[in-house]
Amino acid sequence: MSARRVTLADVAQAAGVSRTTASLVLTGRGRELRISLDVEQRVLRAADELRYRPNAVSVGLRTGTTRTIGFVSDTVATSRLAGDMIKGALEAARERGVMLFIGETEGDPDLEGGLLHAMQDRQVDGIILAAMYTRTIKVPKDIAASPAVLLNALPKQPSPLPSILPDEVEAGRAAARVLLKAGHREGIHLIGVGPGTRNVPPQSVAAVERLTGIREVFREAGVKIASGRVCRDWQPEEGLLATREMLASFRPRALICLNDRIAFGAYQALSDAGLSVPMDVSVVSFDDHPLASWMRPKLTSVALPHYELGRKAVDVLFTEMGRDGVAEGHRGEVHRVPMPVRDRESVAPPAE
Amino acid sequence: MSARRVTLADVAQAAGVSRTTASLVLTGRGRELRISLDVEQRVLRAADELRYRPNAVSVGLRTGTTRTIGFVSDTVATSRLAGDMIKGALEAARERGVMLFIGETEGDPDLEGGLLHAMQDRQVDGIILAAMYTRTIKVPKDIAASPAVLLNALPKQPSPLPSILPDEVEAGRAAARVLLKAGHREGIHLIGVGPGTRNVPPQSVAAVERLTGIREVFREAGVKIASGRVCRDWQPEEGLLATREMLASFRPRALICLNDRIAFGAYQALSDAGLSVPMDVSVVSFDDHPLASWMRPKLTSVALPHYELGRKAVDVLFTEMGRDGVAEGHRGEVHRVPMPVRDRESVAPPAE
């Protein structure tokens, strides 16, 4: 508020040298440009004593690089997802000495455009364009003004931007294998999608890919999926309804719920029907929402690696920033981040 | 990546005027400095055609103000809280044409110091120092280099910084009133704190204040709190244990759970004991975690106004930034944001 910031000129004066010399020493180019050891020490001491910290704005103007990246997402608050993704990005950024601008578009293209401009005006070194739920997005045309990556999203039209995504197909396989390994081969029902490849809610990449993985493993194992119900909106309410409906026609041995909120609803339906988890029915799910470990019994779930996704986005963005312009060949690369299985208490061998 | 950015000089040249003139027109000082209407139009047209956007870094250097504020919190990912607080701040910031730097300290003072410096180096116009769970924090000494506010936190030592907090005492009163209004006057138990003022988990501001409000209303109504149990960590597990323990000695008519996760555990304990909510036992809680509306029956809860807190922080920060230096009198002001009651299905009149 009060005391003016210490500038390079102050340091130079205190050390009795020119600003040039001070700058050279402090940017580590002193040796290279033959500044004597004596002077170097004087400058360093002065800087230290005055608690000099370079003005990043000035450096940004001069060098054109601000050590700042922008993180633009459709919505940050609605889910915990955002939090962990941002956290991952934040930590990876910190390790590299970079700061993060955050912006939220709420799906509004105008807001998105405005945000991207505001960030570019501030000379960000790169941009992460993130979606909170995996989906395809329309890539704004002028985003390529700076290096950029897509996080948790695929481009609608072909695009040179790399994307970072959870490995949903493999997650689907993992969920199916959890049941197979526990000995399940029949009475397996899907809540949220299926049973056919086309029975998926619109827009959802996760739905399609998880289902693909699930079907693949069961097919290879010669196991038939007993039934599947689509839920448009993957909320507890719908999970409850879908499960209740399924219970009207079947006596299931195992459920694959397409996410934890659906599983939460399924638990309620099963409990209402007097069925116990995992004794009567095993349940596997996806996302590893915090909820999953609060439920009784604790829910076995294939985790969305939000934190890792965030980190990876920063990593990829940095290699992208390193790439000096044209280096064709790996444009539009897709990076898949593994989804780990969290084994808990909701799966047991089928009762005899 | 490729095409150089359009600069003011380009605009000036295209309009056939000096950089000075272009700048004056574009900053709206044209009239004031007697630039002719004709020239003004030429400049505006040129800027428009060239799609000129001022380089914010340069402006920042010259004017010393970057239209950027820093949001530093102890941890953003752990809870949904963060999300909504950030969202509120983000929207309020956008409305004012300001961008947000986000940083996370994980409670590490060194990281915190580093972050604050990194932000000050980038010439932020102000800083929001936020805690995810309401608590007292040690205010870093050199934070006052720029205007700052405390969000969801109180200073440990007296400090000139304003703080923004949820109105927890009033929330406590509201919770108690919900029960009174439903007709409850006995068999009311507290899960998480109490019954005495000193039975609170350490560090938690919310615990103390909620309890204060609760006790005040019941005292005035001449109602006695039947019992209370402290939970150190306000998690479902502890809520379950505490409730089970209480049920061993009492037959409660109503529970005030100190947050929703505790209530979640309490639901399980009540269900295990064959008690139904709200027929046998009414439950009121705090926070309005998303969980609250997923539970069956839906949980009545006094909501933490995260979104509003975030907005308010930006508002207060702006008035703080407006205050040119010394304006004593309202230093260290505390702003309380109301906590609204979300009436749902977990409260009913006491059974006869």
Added chain:
DNA sequence: CCACTTTGCTAATACGGTTTAGCAATGCGA
């Protein structure tokens, strides 16, 4: 002793804007 290299530092310019001071042309009153 002189030309030439090396050593050790600095002057000057650039980054892209904003802002102050001031200049040339015109208008106006006496």
Added chain:
DNA sequence: TCGCATTGCTAAACCGTATTAGCAAAGTGG
């Protein structure tokens, strides 16, 4: 016709740093 105010614009300085080009002094070889 002269002095002075007004109009309409611009030159120049400035923000704080990085970087290029170059200068003076000292050292080196012949």
